[in-house]
Amino acid sequence: MPEGHTLHRLARLHQKRFGRKPVLVSSPQGRFDDGAAAVNGRVLRRADAWGKHLFHHYDGGHVVHIHLGLYGSFTEAPLPLDEPVGQVRMRMIGAEYGTDLRGPTVCEVIDAGAVDDVAARLGPDPLRPDADPARAWSRISKSRRTIGALLMDQTVIAGVGNVYRSELLFRHQIDPYRPGTEIDADEFAAMWRDLVELMKVGVRRGKIVVVRPEHDHGAPPYGPGRPRTYVYRRAGDPCRVCATPVRTAELEARNVFWCPTCQT
The missing domain is CATH 1.10.8.50 (Helicase, Ruva Protein; domain 3)
Structure with a gap:
């Protein structure tokens, strides 16, 4: 299972490649269709992580919450992306890069209150500046x-x-x-x-x-x-x-x- 540094590294990468711009979000696999539709075309305001949880915060208050679990992974590539291969839960396409998410334990759209609920269940994250x-x-x-x-x-x-x-x-x-x-x-x-x-x-x-x-x-x-x-x-x-x-x-x-x- 990826450890916390991997999620923080992904958050930084996604902030750099997709942050502050509209992002096209889809679910080639179909299991995340409703969530993808809720954020598709919106601006990704920021990406951050707490422990093994990754959060994509979009305009309008929607947050994509991801936990990779044992088998989840992102693959990143410059545009244009090839046709999806395998079970792609979520595809993000920005101005220059795209990324496919496969096999996560959690991929859902939540609101800011639910983000707080997730954080409240977790201990301090050594990589967060507010860790106690x-x-x-x-x-x-x-x-x-x-x-x-x-x-x-x-x-x-x-x-x-x-x-x-x-x-x-x-x-x-x-x-x-x-x-x-x-x-x-x-x-x-x-x-x-x-x-x-x-x-x-x-x-x-x-x-x-x-x-x-x-x-x-x-x-x-x-x-x-x-x-x-x-x-x-x-x-x-x-x-x-x-x-x-x-x-x-x-x-x-x-x-x-x-x-x-x-x-x-």
């Missing part, structure tokens, strides 16, 4: 759930997925099974600052970058099936710091990865 980490800390510090589970809970922190979760905990030497009540305030503050910076890099570069330069070497060499991470999807491989085999297990229905030596 104290809200997340309040939830974590009172919870006996594991920190590995809490970081993935979108009502605690919005936008963190499995990669950032596993890598952040490794970078701060925290076992994913430690309860939230056993994380101290300084540990959380350091993790939050690091998460903000890591996700900003993700927005700029379009990919997750988590390995520090001093550890960025082949152990084993990078390549297909060997991601450029400390622990994520590296089960059985030697830790890049201590060479202990990386472990994996299921934690609240998602696989978590960690080094049993470095993370305590």
Whole structure:
């Protein structure tokens, strides 16, 4: 599932390519016909994101709300676009570019009040300037759930997925099974600052970058099936710091990865 930096990057891209101009919106698949008709030809005032949710705000108060889920994706191309291929839920055509949306979990038209309702259900987003980490800390510090589970809970922190979760905990030497009540305030503050910076890099570069330069070497060499991470999807491989085999297990229905030596 795309993590929060991907949605913020898409929001910036759509703002640049479609913002402040009329946009032609259609639903070649047919499943979004009514929503497309409501915004077709209107000016896209702004695009923004909160966690894993993307919002296109149009003149007239209509907002297209998108959650990509596990399979959703946008494909962008200069005009003219080819005929739609596959199940295109939404097609947007601007002055110079077009984009097709396929496979989202959510693609709907809502109003500003419903946007507020979505945001109210989410925790602070590290990529938003108005994010209040104290809200997340309040939830974590009172919870006996594991920190590995809490970081993935979108009502605690919005936008963190499995990669950032596993890598952040490794970078701060925290076992994913430690309860939230056993994380101290300084540990959380350091993790939050690091998460903000890591996700900003993700927005700029379009990919997750988590390995520090001093550890960025082949152990084993990078390549297909060997991601450029400390622990994520590296089960059985030697830790890049201590060479202990990386472990994996299921934690609240998602696989978590960690080094049993470095993370305590």
